[in-house]
Structures are given as structure tokens and as C-alpha cells.
Amino acid sequence: MNKDFQEDKKTTKGIAILGCTGSIGIQALEVISNYPDVFDLEVITANNNADLLIQQAIKYKPNTVVIVNEDHYEKVKTALWEHDIHVYAGKESLCQVVAFEAVDTVLTALVGYAGLKPTIHAIQANKTLALANKETLVVAGELITEMARKHGVNIYPVDSEHSAIFQCLVGEFHNKIEKIYLTASGGPFRGWSTEQLENVKPEQALKHPNWEMGAKITIDSATLMNKGLEVIEAKWLFGLHPDQIDVIVHPQSIIHSIIQFEDGSMKAQMGLPDMKLPIQYALTYPERLKTNFPRFNFLDYPHLTFEQPDSRTFKNLALAYKAMELGGTAACALNAANEITVQAFLDKKISFLSIADINEKTMNAVENILHPKYEDYVAVDQEARDKAISFL
């Protein structure tokens, strides 16, 4: 039986979902509701989408909800008062609810830097993490992994590639990893030249070939920043050196990633592109619960293909490798710039190619602090955001 169940001598696992109204959050609610004997939904949180939060609260019956934007507090409170659901508002509430006694596992399904602080609070409260919010490890991987080690907190990856590596590692934790290959779909502009990319519009970039995801990660996939963020995420999750992490473009997104051990043996995890599986595995590890998710049929995919990523055209991937090699707060600055530029591109204020240009300029303009403390990340994040805005 899972250690997390044993320790609490409970038969169910209390779950908090930060970011329940997003792509991962919605799928997580489905997963959790399929196993009422396994999970208790304790907390769900949203940023702005009060209407969906209310609907979800009525349908899935958590004990507590948080609406981060305080302007919506009265609306949510009024809608849920007769349902016996506690309602809180404000971003500090996120840090409090993750520490509730009934919460065993915190699923960080919110997007961006906003995930960092509640994740720190969850670790301080000794909660198991199911980590979808890759930005937390990109920004502050050194701090987070060290804190998790000190508190004995397990971080189970939700991101499909990292879940794949984690699944391949089961039974192999004592064996050394020689290399991992993170697969990348290549996004909607795979094979495009810089000239072709000059005038692409958000609507085109938002059409991911294989996955339906939130806007920010979908744009990151189109610029290859997503893969760059994932390379850094993998470094921290699996304790790897940068030259142990390769990216291989695999347009079908069937092989979710590959691990190579020191004897040369390679293990891959595969399946249809469906985030419900890695979400569920992160919540139930080491158990695998029976599902009715659609099964892969080899004959539907007679050709699984692989290519080199084009990090000359899609400069964000190279930038992420650079940030990882620099260490310190370099990736924090890059992430902050990227959050600003992606939003500016979505708002049609800058071109697609300017995303990487401004990210690069910002990372180079912000001083790198080695072995940062939490306050250093906060300061660098703010400085990089200000710089990136000035470069728009």
C-alpha cells in the first residue's frame, strides 16, 4: 500500500487542487471523482473564473474553495453558502489551505510563477506534491528540491514527459541514469523557417497538434520554450547534469519520453496523448488504478518518427539550456520574461519571434545570483518582468 495512505492511517487521500478551472485542474477533477473510495476532494482554487469554480464546487463537493481574485469573493460565497463549503479569497489563502490537516497531496495545476509560494507552503506543511506547475522548478528548482529533501516531501511529476521518465524509473531508482530523451511534438510550426514565422498570429500558435492545454503552455509549445522549461524541470526532478538531458522531436506525441541507463538499455513510456493518465499516476503512485481511458492501437500509428529540434529558429530552447548551465537565478529571469512576452504576444502587442528575442535580452540584462534565497527569486522575478516590459 502507498506510504502516504499508511502514514495517515486513512483509507482515502485528501487532495487540494490549485488551479481547478484550468486544463489540468478540470481533468484532475474527473480523475478524482472516478475513485470516491480513494480520494477526498478537500480544496479547489481558481484565479478569476468564479462561475466555473462555483459549478465545480457544487458538482464535486470539496470542503473548501479559494477564489484568488478577491473581487469575486461575495459572488462565490453567496453561491456556496447553502452547500456547506468554506470560501476564502486572496492569494495568501492559497498558502493557508495547502497546509490544512485533511490535505495529503497538493496538485499544483496553476500556471506560472504564482505556483511558487503555495508550493513552498505545501512543502513546509509536509504535503506530498503532484507537480504540474513546471514553472516552480524552473524558477526555484534549487530551493524547492532542497526544501523537499529536508522535509521528506515527495514530488511526483504530472508533466507527461517527466511522468514518463518517472514511470520508467520505477524499480530502477538505484540504477544510474546515463541520459534522458524528452520528446517534443515540435508544436504547430515544426519545420517552419524564421521568415515563415514572422507573421504568425496567436490563433495559429494556439493550435497544438496533439494536446489541448491552457493558452500559456500552448504558446510555449509553439516557441519550444515548453521543452526548454521541461529540460530544467527534469534537471531538478531527476538530479541530472545538463548534458544528460536531450530533446528529440517526435511529432506524434505517443512516446512520452525515454530513459537510457548506464548499460545502454533504453526504456520509454508510451500511450495516447491524454493528461488524465499522468495526473492519476501522480496521485496514486505506486498504485495503478484501472481506467477506461482510450487504448493505443499500433495500427493507427504505423509510423513513429523522430527529428532533431531546430533550436536556431526556435531560440527559446537554446536559451533554456543556457539558463540551466548558468544556474542561480538565470532561469527565474528567463521564466519571468517569458510570462510577460507570451501574454504580450497573446494580446497582439509583439510578434511571435519577439518572444524569444525579448526573453534573451531580458535574461542577459538581469544580474545572475548564485545559490539564491527565496527573496532573491522574488526580486529577480520582479526585475526581469520590469525589464521585459520595457523591451516590449
Ligand SMILES: NC(=O)C1=CN([C@@H]2O[C@H](COP(=O)(O)OP(=O)(O)OC[C@H]3O[C@@H](n4cnc5c(N)ncnc54)[C@H](OP(=O)(O)O)[C@@H]3O)[C@@H](O)[C@H]2O)C=CC1
Ligand atoms: N495543460 C496541460 O496539458 C499541461 C499543463 N502543464 C502545466 O500545468 C500548469 C497548468 O497548465 P494548464 O492547466 O494548461 O493552465 P490553464 O491556463 O488551463 O489553467 C491555469 C489555472 O491556474 C489558475 N491561475 C492562473 N493564474 C493564477 C494565479 N496568478 N494565481 C492562482 N491561480 C491562477 C487559473 O484560474 P482561472 O481559470 O480562474 O484563471 C486556472 O485554474 C502549467 O504550469 C503548465 O505548464 C504541464 C503539462 C501538461
Ligand SMILES: CC(=O)[C@@H](O)[C@H](O)COP(=O)(O)O
Ligand atoms: C502534455 C504535456 O506534457 C505538454 O507539456 C506537452 O508536452 C506539450 O507538447 P510539446 O511537446 O509540443 O511541448
Ligand SMILES: [Mn+2]
Ligand atoms: Mn510536457
